[in-house]
């Protein structure tokens with residue numbers, strides 16, 4: 348293993364001023380405690396790549412929890428979480444930044460995919476326990492060595508040549524989730540997976556190591572993947588490596604799903620062009636596309652097993668339950684706006700985006716547009732006050748009558764307050780008659 352080091356202080360200086368000053372301050376607190384302190388992992392990788400990353404992972408050569416306590420006294424903040432066994436702490440600073448602090452440590456695995464055991468060790472050993480060379484870089488923060496890049500495993504060179512490479516042959520056996528991480532990082536940065544690393548992945552997959560991961564960890568990795576910009580590409584890789592079966596035996600992500608996912612951007616642009624303010628969450632749509640070949644019960648089981656949030660479960664089931672029915676409805680001729688309004692009014696923006704995504708029919712998109720820019724914004728000018736003034740006592744019939752007026756307005760049959768008022772009176776009269784009969 349060759350050890351190279353250089354200084355990236357100039358890159359740190361290009362960071363947001365508040366963040367830069369914080370790193371300097373944190374380094375000084377470490378100086379005062381006589382401890383070596385480093386920022387490590389994804390932050391360093393992204394700093395060198397010029398990608399913004401606000402995940403601050405610190406490693407201190409010494410007691411991380413003691414250091415966290417000193418930090419919160421000196422820098423105004425609080426310890427949000429600490430784990431004595433692991434020597435880790437999370438610090439929330441009052442300026443809104445969050446620091447993850449770890450004691451440099453050696454983690455060893457008692458058996459494949461077991462939770463890591465922890466012992467005190469040097470920075471180098473800590474870094475050696477990490478997944479890829481590009482994620483095993485550190486920058487020292489102590490004043491005298493501020494900005495010193497520590498690169499024991501050739502991470503900088505791999506960043507330059509765009510390679511994802513493990514540090515040792517047991518990496519994927521120790522932690523099978525790294526297989527998914529390798530596919531995520533290689534797609535995110537458009538890096539190659541180095542050839543030996545690729546062989547190790549294939550070998551680990553042959554050994555079925557992913558089976559050893561808990562559903563919590565697997566689900567977490569899938570959720571992280573779905574949040575990536577390049578999720579459609581990563582899912583193609585998961586399919587290629589035959590990994591989707593660990594989530595559900597019937598899941599697939601072929602060119603068909605991929606092409607649909609690529610259209611998500613077009614649909615979002617279309618919605619933006621209509622002036623729709625709600626943000627469509629890509630990951631919801633990707634998930635809806637992913638589960639569309641499963642049946643309803645399987646979708647529910649899959650999402651609950653991997654602990655996806657409940658609102659997502661209902662969105663995904665929507666894919667199965669209602670889509671066909673709504674699409675058919677929106678294709679009917681002489682369809683009334685009121686009916687469209689009541690059908691689409693219960694849907695989330697993602698569900699409407701999904702409808703627009705899977706249809707080739709311009710009528711469907713027209714109706715969605717009509718609902719979003721016009722129908723849902725229609726408000727009545729008459730109110731309950733008008734009904735009271737017409738001599739009625741407040742009661743449940745108010746809502747019924749007002750919704751009748753609204754339906755007529757949605758259909759474009761009432762153009763002014765006077766129209767609404769006239770129709771309101773008609774409805775009340777009819778109601779009275781009905782009551783008397």
Ligand code: CTP
Nearest residue numbers: 388389390402476477478479482483522524525
């Ligand atoms: N790490 C690891 N093995 C894992 C997960 C994490 O070695 N299975 C190490 C890597 O050094 C990684 C760091 O822990 O850089 C932080 O992990 P995480 O926050 O998950 O990843 P990042 O590299 O920060 O990536 P992202 O940009 O996706 O947050």
